[in-house]
Amino acid sequence: MSTTEVTVNETIAAIPADNWNALAGNDYPFLRHEFLLAAETSGSVSADAGWHPRHLTIKGEKNTLRAAMPLYQKDHSWGEFVFDWAWAQAYEQAGLDYYPKLVSAVPFTPAPSRRLLLADPSDTEAASALLQAAVMHAQDSNCSSLHILFPDEHELPILRETGLHLRKACQFHWHNNNYGSFDDFLATFSSVKRKKARRDRRRVAEAGISFRRLHGQELDDATWNDVYRLISITFMLRGSLPYFSLDFFKQISRTMSENILVILAEQEDRTIAAAVFFTSERALYGRYWGSDGHYDALHFETCYHQGIEYCIDTGKVLFEPGTQGEHKISRGFVPEATWSAHWLRQPEFYAAIGDYVDEERRHIERYMDAVDAHSPYKSGPEK
Numbered sequence: 001m002s003t004t005e006v007t008v009n010e011t012i013a014a015i016p017a018d019n020w021n022a023l024a025g026n027d028y029p030f031l032r033h034e035f036l037l038a039a040e041t042s043g044s045v046s047a048d049a050g051w052h053p054r055h056l057t058i059k060g061e062k063n064t065l066r067a068a069m070p071l072y073q074k075d076h077s078w079g080e081f082v083f084d085w086a087w088a089q090a091y092e093q094a095g096l097d098y099y100p101k102l103v104s105a106v107p108f109t110p111a112p113s114r115r116l117l118l119a120d121p122s123d124t125e126a127a128s129a130l131l132q133a134a135v136m137h138a139q140d141s142n143c144s145s146l147h148i149l150f151p152d153e154h155e156l157p158i159l160r161e162t163g164l165h166l167r168k169a170c171q172f173h174w175h176n177n178n179y180g181s182f183d184d185f186l187a188t189f190s191s192v193k194r195k196k197a198r199r200d201r202r203r204v205a206e207a208g209i210s211f212r213r214l215h216g217q218e219l220d221d222a223t224w225n226d227v228y229r230l231i232s233i234t235f236m237l238r239g240s241l242p243y244f245s246l247d248f249f250k251q252i253s254r255t256m257s258e259n260i261l262v263i264l265a266e267q268e269d270r271t272i273a274a275a276v277f278f279t280s281e282r283a284l285y286g287r288y289w290g291s292d293g294h295y296d297a298l299h300f301e302t303c304y305h306q307g308i309e310y311c312i313d314t315g316k317v318l319f320e321p322g323t324q325g326e327h328k329i330s331r332g333f334v335p336e337a338t339w340s341a342h343w344l345r346q347p348e349f350y351a352a353i354g355d356y357v358d359e360e361r362r363h364i365e366r367y368m369d370a371v372d373a374h375s376p377y378k379s380g381p382e383k
């Protein structure tokens with residue numbers, strides 16, 4: 001076995017793609033070298049954007065990798081989906097700098113997945129070395145803190161053992177219980193909820209809107225231009241621009257086409273809305289949505305019902321549509337815990353966030369119980 005010497009890489013391009021992908025696997029398309037490389041080469045993740053790559057690697061035998069961790073030094077907290085603005089404000093009020101900070105995450109992608117990429121899943125020595133190196137790098141580079149965002153739940157014990165505070169949050173996920181069709185899925189709903197779902201779908205169909213699925217290899221530059229225009233409209237209505245550039249989408253459409261799905265909503269031979277998804281063999285991940293106007297129930301149909309139908313058609317067992325959104329409950333999504341882990345260099349602040357995340361965890365657990373009570377699924381025989 002090789003040593004546990006950890007290397008800091010200032011671009012994913014410095015790491016051979018085959019070596020990185022051998023650790024990342026195929027379950028999470030966002031961890032793939034192609035995804036991270038497109039984020040960097042497109043300028044979406046760059047010094048100008050406030051993201052400085054600091055990926056950690058440990059060499060293995062014969063020019064392989066034993067372990068790796070995606071890592072970034074950041075000048076802000078945008079694009080993380082785990083909110084620490086109050087922590088930054090507390091630092092500022094104390095006359096301290098919260099930025100830069102270190103973040104282990106997939107940029108702009110709130111999807112739980114491994115952060116400690118190990119050739120041998122039982123290699124706790126390498127996992128510990130990565131975490132200790134990340135803390136040391138935070139100290140050496142004058143970063144205020146280290147944040148591990150959306151780790152896999154199996155990583156929680158070692159994160160806790162390393163001394164990081166665990167922070168609990170909630171998303172809404174859909175699980176495929178071997179449904180044969182969308183109607184089979186709706187049959188598990190209560191009568192009232194089933195009628196509402198069918199009514200929403202009927203409104204879209206009666207508006208003359210149809211849907212078309214396109215995978216990466218079927219998406220040419222003209223289609224991406226149109227999809228990106230729609231996404232940009234929706235982002236701008238919220239007062240921002242898309243995190244990823246158009247070049248990013250065009251690049252991943254070529255380099256990881258098997259993981260890209262776009263569902264187009266069309267009316268009178270015109271594309272009026274689009275949703276961008278990522279896929280793996282077992283899961284579908286909803287990411288971006290855009291439309292050129294308001295259409296009754298179209299967002300729910302394009303982003304949720306169409307995604308569920310795709311999972312049923314293709315045998316996907318899991319659908320993660322993204323963050324937030326209690327409205328997802330009525331569409332058959334259920335609350336699932338997500339996590340982050342945090343280390344702060346200032347002892348007094350580190351102690352304070354420990355108390356904060358403990359109280360927050362209790363609130364999240366009460367919230368999950370409350371929203372679960374509104375599940376559309378039958379609680380017993382219908383009357």
